[in-house]
């Protein structure tokens with residue numbers, strides 16, 4: 001019925017050697033050497049270049065790798081994980097991050113591998129989307145630890161996610177499995193940016209929450225922003241439109257979480273991201289609505305909990321995804 005702790009088959013913590021972790025986002029490019037226990041060495045970062053071409057962005061990645069290569073532990077690196085904002089296509093090693101306009105179908109994995117080789121590290125490298133990386137991180141060291149089957153989600157300006165199935169990261173052939181933001185929960189709903197209708201993201205993302213609240217007549221008071229954080233603050237003071245906005249978002253998330261659990265028996269759902277930081281303002285409606293959607297016996301015990309890793313989740317996730325996908329002591333690639 002629910003998840004059960006069991007011996008993981010490919011835990012990053014059991015692998016030997018250090019993992020080069022690179023986390024590429026719209027505001028920063030970060031890197032670290034990640035130890036088998038999750039400790040990080042040599043953490044470094046650069047702002048993601050703006051107003052430059054594809055090579056200008058690569059140059060920042062190269063600087064991060066050059067910083068890491070100066071670390072005395074560099075000779076101990078055995079693999080590299082690259083986590084990136086999406087969309088990603090891991091079958092080709094390419095990314096087209098929404099917030100990095102200079103990169104479209106950009107072969108980031110080949111370029112990182114070339115930089116690694118230039119610093120003497122001819123090691124395997126893997127690419128993971130940020131939702132999948134976050135999932136790997138939460139399974140390794142966070143709230144999904146010990147759970148054989150889990151759905152992990154990021155609810156932020158968008159809605160992303162990833163799956164742990166049978167103790168393995170399940171990225172799918174192109175690295176997009178678990179893309180729960182674009183499951184439709186309202187089949188006659190409003191058009192979504194993806195081309196479908198009534199997607200979770202179009203109702204429950206921070207952007208959607210703020211947009212809906214404003215359209216329903218909510219106006220920020222002094223000290224509140226016209227953002228999901230502002231709507232959350234208003235909801236905590238009892239503003240009925242703000243409460244309704246989070247209730248609607250929670251209902252959409254509950255429907256999608258229940259559908260996922262019914263399909264693949266994910267007994268726990270871990271939710272991180274900026275909107276999840278509003279705490280019970282989001283989690284209370286999710287849990288309440290789950291009772292309406294998670295009705296079959298095997299999903300009734302479904303747990304929904306906040307993510308537990310903070311600012312370093314991207315780097316931890318890149319390292320965890322690399323180890324899980326390249327195979328820890330017990331396994332080979334899962335995709």
Ligand SMILES: [Zn+2]
Nearest residue numbers: 182192194199
């Ligand atoms: Zn969509």
